[in-house]
Amino acid sequence: NSPQPGWTYDSSDANASWSERSERLSLFDTELTSALSENVNMRLGLSFSNSLDYYLAAYPKNAPSETFDPVSGQVIAVSAINPASVPEVGTYSDLHSRQIQVQNDYAGNFQAGPVSFKPVAGFSSQWGRTTNISLLDTNLPNGNILANDYGAPQPPLSAFNTINAVFPETATLFQGYVTGTAGFFNDHLFVMGGVARTWATVNDYSYKGAYIEGVGQVGAAPGTANYLQDFTFSNTGSAIAPTQKDYHDTYLGGVLLKVLPNASLYTSYSSNAGIAANNPLWQAGTQIEFGAKATFLDDRITLTASHFQIIESNVASANPLFNAGLSPIPSLLTNATSHGEEFDAAGGITRNLSVIASFTEMKLRDAFGRRLRNVPDTMAKFLLDYHFTEGALRNAGVYAGVQYEGNVAGETETGFTSTGAPKQPGFYLPPWQVVNLGAKYTWKNYRFNLNLDNALDSKFYWQPAGRISVSPYPGPTVRLTVTIHI
Numbered sequence: 487n488s489p490q491p492g493w494t495y496d497s498s499d500a501n502a503s504w505s506e507r508s509e510r511l512s513l514f515d516t517e518l519t520s521a522l523s524e525n526v527n528m529r530l531g532l533s534f535s536n537s538l539d540y541y542l543a544a545y546p547k548n549a550p551s552e553t554f555d556p557v558s559g560q561v562i563a564v565s566a567i568n569p570a571s572v573p574e575v576g577t578y579s580d581l582h583s584r585q586i587q588v589q590n591d592y593a594g595n596f597q598a599g600p601v602s603f604k605p606v607a608g609f610s611s612q613w614g615r616t617t618n619i620s621l622l623d624t625n626l627p628n629g630n631i632l633a634n635d636y637g638a639p640q641p642p643l644s645a646f647n648t649i650n651a652v653f654p655e656t657a658t659l660f661q662g663y664v665t666g667t668a669g670f671f672n673d674h675l676f677v678m679g680g681v682a683r684t685w686a687t688v689n690d691y692s693y694k695g696a697y698i699e700g701v702g703q704v705g706a707a708p709g710t711a712n713y714l715q716d717f718t719f720s721n722t723g724s725a726i727a728p729t730q731k732d733y734h735d736t737y738l739g740g741v742l743l744k745v746l747p748n749a750s751l752y753t754s755y756s757s758n759a760g761i762a763a764n765n766p767l768w769q770a771g772t773q774i775e776f777g778a779k780a781t782f783l784d785d786r787i788t789l790t791a792s793h794f795q796i797i798e799s800n801v802a803s804a805n806p807l808f809n810a811g812l813s814p815i816p817s818l819l820t821n822a823t824s825h826g827e828e829f830d831a832a833g834g835i836t837r838n839l840s841v842i843a844s845f846t847e848m849k850l851r852d853a854f855g856r857r858l859r860n861v862p863d864t865m866a867k868f869l870l871d872y873h874f875t876e877g878a879l880r881n882a883g884v885y886a887g888v889q890y891e892g893n894v895a896g897e898t899e900t901g902f903t904s905t906g907a908p909k910q911p912g913f914y915l916p917p918w919q920v921v922n923l924g925a926k927y928t929w930k931n932y933r934f935n936l937n938l939d940n941a942l943d944s945k946f947y948w949q950p951a952g953r954i955s956v957s958p959y960p961g962p963t964v965r966l967t968v969t970i971h972i
Contacts, residue, residue, distance in 0.1 A: 492569020492631040500629035504640040505543035512536045531589045539581040547575035549954035556903040561912030569631040576623030578646040585614040602669035612659045620650035649705040652693040676742040688766040690717040734759040749780040771798040787833035796824040824850040842869045854908040857895040864892030881928040890919040896950035918946040933969040
């Protein structure tokens, strides 16, 4: 619950005062729908996004080293850091991402006596490009955390001359899909099924050097051996999966039975696939879920209870045989699993008061039973919304919410000890809860939303990135959103 001496919750903790970050996001979405006949509708959608993320900062560099028990894999010692002299590193990052997506599908609705059928067929095509330049300044003076300020002057951009990463990535995806839902016995029994195939082309480039305006040539010069590497499905860069197919199939199926007019039982199976981060590998998963749904208060409130089991493939993990000198392959591609229960409630308690609540208990573990960083086993959310429908406050509303998360591992361990024991996460953050408030008002074509996040100014640590970086939760934050309907 407490960091090492010198670090405090409300201090800069040797982060430079000149650190800054700016983000710009542009979105454009348009959708055309049309009834082609009495039973068939068509949808055509186009989406474009362009984002820029600029980051300049300096912060403590070296995480404390950990000593693991060779048999249990538990952390038994952590090195101390001298708070009066902490090594610093400067980071410059420029991330640019562009994506465009087109989607076209057709939905039908047919009825033949007690049998209904609702098919959907279509395609989606997406093009994307991301460029990331990340540079380091490794010559900054040490920081004194006890002084509560890192007073080193901001270095010129030319001082950021060590490459951390330079990689453009491009990808195209095309997916065709068909799904259908059939209802029997006057829609007391529903059966759903579907299949999709996704084709992809991925180029994951990696440069050993680059010429950057304001900095000059950093890293290796063009012409250096392996100056540019291009990882694709035919050359993934992974020793365990050197090639991949350029397509992947996914499926879904489910059954829902209305056992009472206001109660249903259901079960479902689905698979999915996407491109793994920074690698041209298919990261696929499957999910099995079953549960019950019921409505109360004249169908105003819906309650759902479910159990789920999820498996995700192609998750990189260290090879325990590599540490023991029994294998030349340092990494394996393993599965991560998650299973648990979820309870949801949503709807109107009265004409004016509505509620949204959820509780999830789950266990996300890697192939060796270890928890992953910043993933709680327990989560809960509760929101009450009151909307005025008459009087001077008509078209106004207020809402209050509580969010809770259980304890989380502060680091993801993928290594093994010399005896082959999986190294375990060495620290955890305690559970936390936060209260958020808000108000809304609609006037003509304008809608105003005012949110006060962390209204009680709760202080706790969250979102750990490792032993050297654990963030304090933001204090009270006010956000005003204005929506204009044209």
